[in-house]
Amino acid sequence: MTSRERLKLIIARKGAQADRCGFWLGNPHGDAWPLLNAHFGTKDGEELRAKLHDDFRWIAPWEYRDPSGRPQFPRKQKASFGEGGVFADCEDPKEVDRHQWGRPEYMVIDGTIEALRGAGDCYRASGAWTCFYHDVMDLFGMENYMEKMYTAPEVVRAVTDRVCEFYYGVNERLFPAAKGHVDAFFLGNDFGTQLDVICGPAQFDEFILPWFRKFTDQGHRHGLQVILHSCGSVHRVIDRLIDAGVDCLHPLQARARGMEAERLARDFGGRIAFMGGIDTQELLVRGTPEEVREDVRRVKSVLGPNLIVSPSHEAILPDVPPANIEAMAKEAIQPLQAGW
Numbered sequence: 001m002t003s004r005e006r007l008k009l010i011i012a013r014k015g016a017q018a019d020r021c022g023f024w025l026g027n028p029h030g031d032a033w034p035l036l037n038a039h040f041g042t043k044d045g046e047e048l049r050a051k052l053h054d055d056f057r058w059i060a061p062w063e064y065r066d067p068s069g070r071p072q073f074p075r076k077q078k079a080s081f082g083e084g085g086v087f088a089d090c091e092d093p094k095e096v097d098r099h100q101w102g103r104p105e106y107m108v109i110d111g112t113i114e115a116l117r118g119a120g121d122c123y124r125a126s127g128a129w130t131c132f133y134h135d136v137m138d139l140f141g142m143e144n145y146m147e148k149m150y151t152a153p154e155v156v157r158a159v160t161d162r163v164c165e166f167y168y169g170v171n172e173r174l175f176p177a178a179k180g181h182v183d184a185f186f187l188g189n190d191f192g193t194q195l196d197v198i199c200g201p202a203q204f205d206e207f208i209l210p211w212f213r214k215f216t217d218q219g220h221r222h223g224l225q226v227i228l229h230s231c232g233s234v235h236r237v238i239d240r241l242i243d244a245g246v247d248c249l250h251p252l253q254a255r256a257r258g259m260e261a262e263r264l265a266r267d268f269g270g271r272i273a274f275m276g277g278i279d280t281q282e283l284l285v286r287g288t289p290e291e292v293r294e295d296v297r298r299v300k301s302v303l304g305p306n307l308i309v310s311p312s313h314e315a316i317l318p319d320v321p322p323a324n325i326e327a328m329a330k331e332a333i334q335p336l337q338a339g340w
Helices: 003-011 033-040 045-051 110-117 132-140 142-151 153-177 201-221 235-243 261-268 289-303 322-332
Strands: 056-058 123-126 184-188 225-229 248-250 273-278 307-311
Touching: 003 123, 003 225, 003 307, 033 045, 033 322, 110 123, 110 153, 132 142, 132 153, 142 153, 142 201, 153 201, 184 201, 201 225, 201 235, 235 261, 248 307, 261 289, 273 289, 289 307, 289 322, 307 322
Parallel strands: 056 123, 123 184, 184 225, 225 248, 248 273, 273 307
Antiparallel strands: none
């Protein structure tokens, strides 16, 4: 069974028909790659992924190239993400249109298409990262964004529309051009903190879900499975995400409130596939290889077979011992247990 076949079954919640759970190494931080390659005796990331039987490849466009040199969204220099942004004091939605907004045709996609076509039998996830929640939050500043959901909702909708129209347009260029070489639309919006969702469910329904549904519908219309990356405690909105069309949830931040494998299985098992769940906050950093193996077995027994084993945050840092990555990978690809 190829990686593409395996993960398509798992994400379609037909994992019992696969030969094993899936595995994704994640997307290690640049400083972690030399340590991993030295440990495994590999020369580059692709050789390492092949050695670990990694099923998943994330191949997405990242370069925006406006001939005039403008950024894809209006920006101002800020010392922190929470500091007030371009629209911090905006009260009139008409002002939003007076700014320069990115054009989808300036996103560079040729290299992405070439890489997708050459990915072999691996499962390919692509699409613009579509992190509209973060972008809108940055354009207001975190506190201003939350306040303006109450005080200036039309401004929030106007900014959200401009950001989302850009990402939607990029995907409408990419997906047809890469038809047959993409398996999933992988998009990322961190809706949660360590304890709960960032905004209330009512505001989530009003300001986030309308465009979120458009994006999941877009992926499905192009024949793709939809995978959402959302760090933190998102338990309170997973029902909404399932209803909106998410096929697979990543990364299952294991130590965030309500994101324990047992609770996810109890509340949502059989309705959505899962990717992640192996704790990167404590276990992979400080645990022994045997403790890592034991936890992988536990997570597989609880969330399998509709599971892709992966770290609970994809950006593996240099403080994770390579021996623990090896233990995770080896245990992840063990065959399915009887009875699944």
